[in-house]
Amino acid sequence: MNAVSSPSPQFFYRPFPVAHRGVWMAGALEIAGLVKQYSPQIRALDGIDLHVAEGEVFGLIGPNGAGKSTTIRIVATLLVPTEGSVKVLGRDVVKEQQEVRSIISYLPEEAGAYENLSGEEYLRFMARFYKGDAAEAVRRGIQIADLGDRIKSKTKEYSKGMKRRLLIGRTLMTDSRLYILDEPTGGLDVLHAHHIRNMIKERIRRTNTSALVSSHNLLEVEFLCDRVAIIHRGKIAVTGTPAELKARFSAGNLEDVFLEIVGHHHDGVKAPSMVQGNIAGATAPSAREAP
Numbered sequence: 001m002n003a004v005s006s007p008s009p010q011f012f013y014r015p016f017p018v019a020h021r022g023v024w025m026a027g028a029l030e031i032a033g034l035v036k037q038y039s040p041q042i043r044a045l046d047g048i049d050l051h052v053a054e055g056e057v058f059g060l061i062g063p064n065g066a067g068k069s070t071t072i073r074i075v076a077t078l079l080v081p082t083e084g085s086v087k088v089l090g091r092d093v094v095k096e097q098q099e100v101r102s103i104i105s106y107l108p109e110e111a112g113a114y115e116n117l118s119g120e121e122y123l124r125f126m127a128r129f130y131k132g133d134a135a136e137a138v139r140r141g142i143q144i145a146d147l148g149d150r151i152k153s154k155t156k157e158y159s160k161g162m163k164r165r166l167l168i169g170r171t172l173m174t175d176s177r178l179y180i181l182d183e184p185t186g187g188l189d190v191l192h193a194h195h196i197r198n199m200i201k202e203r204i205r206r207t208n209t210s211a212l213v214s215s216h217n218l219l220e221v222e223f224l225c226d227r228v229a230i231i232h233r234g235k236i237a238v239t240g241t242p243a244e245l246k247a248r249f250s251a252g253n254l255e256d257v258f259l260e261i262v263g264h265h266h267d268g269v270k271a272p273s274m275v276q277g278n279i280a281g282a283t284a285p286s287a288r289e290a291p
C-alpha cells in the first residue's frame, strides 16, 4: 500500500525532543537507495541518495514528474518507500514515523486552511497542538504571514496568495528540526514571494534548523539553498552548491545548469548527464565540443 494514515494536526506542531539532539550528528536528512514504485509501470524514484547536514537548506529541483514531491512525501512520512532508507535526524521515517512527525514541519504543494476560521483563529487552532509557547508561535505565524488586518478575515475570503502566506506562517511558526517546503512561494506575487523567502531564510538561519525545499523557481532556490540536487526521471543527476554547479557547467545561473542537464532531452537530444543514468559527474562544458 502506498498511502499511510493521514497525520493528526499535531503532526505539524510537536516540538522536537532536545534531549536527543546529540545523537543526531549524522545529519538532518539521510536518504539511501530510495526507490518508489507506484505500479509496475511507474518507478517514480530509482535509487536516490541524499545527505542534508544540520543547519543546511537543501533544494530539490527538477522537471515536472521528476520525483520531487514523491521524495518529499516520503520524508514527510506520508508515503512508504518501496526500497531504501530515509532518516530524519537519525529517525527512520517508516519505523519511527511518530518521532519523525514530531520534529518536522511540512508545507505541502497543495494545502488549505479551515475556511470558516479567520487566519488568526486558524493559527491559534493549530498552535493548540504545539507543546511549546503557543502564544509566541501565533505571534510569529502572524508576522510571517504578513496579512495585516486581513488576518482577522475568514480564510474563505482569502486570495490564493493570501492562503499560501497563512500556510507558510503556520509551517514556520513552531520550532521544528526539519522544515519541508514544497513550492513555498507558488502562487505568490513578486513582493510577497520576496518577503516569504526572507522569512524562511531568517527563520532557518536564526534557529540553525534545516530545510528541504522544492521549487520550480530557480532564483528562489539560488537565494535560499546552500546546496541543491537536480532530480530527473527519478534519479539524482547532480548535487552541489549553486556556485559549484554554475562553475562546473560554466553557467551564469541555475536555470542554465538545469537546462544543461534536462533541457537537451526535451529537444530530442540525449543530455550528456542522462547517458550514464545517475551521473556523479555530468559532462562539464570544458569536456564538450564548443558549439
Ligand code: ATP
Residues within 6 Å of the ligand: 038, 039, 042, 043, 044, 062, 063, 064, 065, 066, 067, 068, 069, 070, 071
Ligand atoms: P511536479 O514538478 O510536476 O510536481 P514532481 O517532480 O513532484 O513533479 P512527482 O509528483 O513526484 O513529480 O511524480 C513522479 C512520477 O510519479 C510521475 O511520473 C507521476 O506521474 C508519478 N506519480 C506521482 N504520484 C503518483 C501516484 N499517486 N500514483 C501513481 N503515479 C504517481
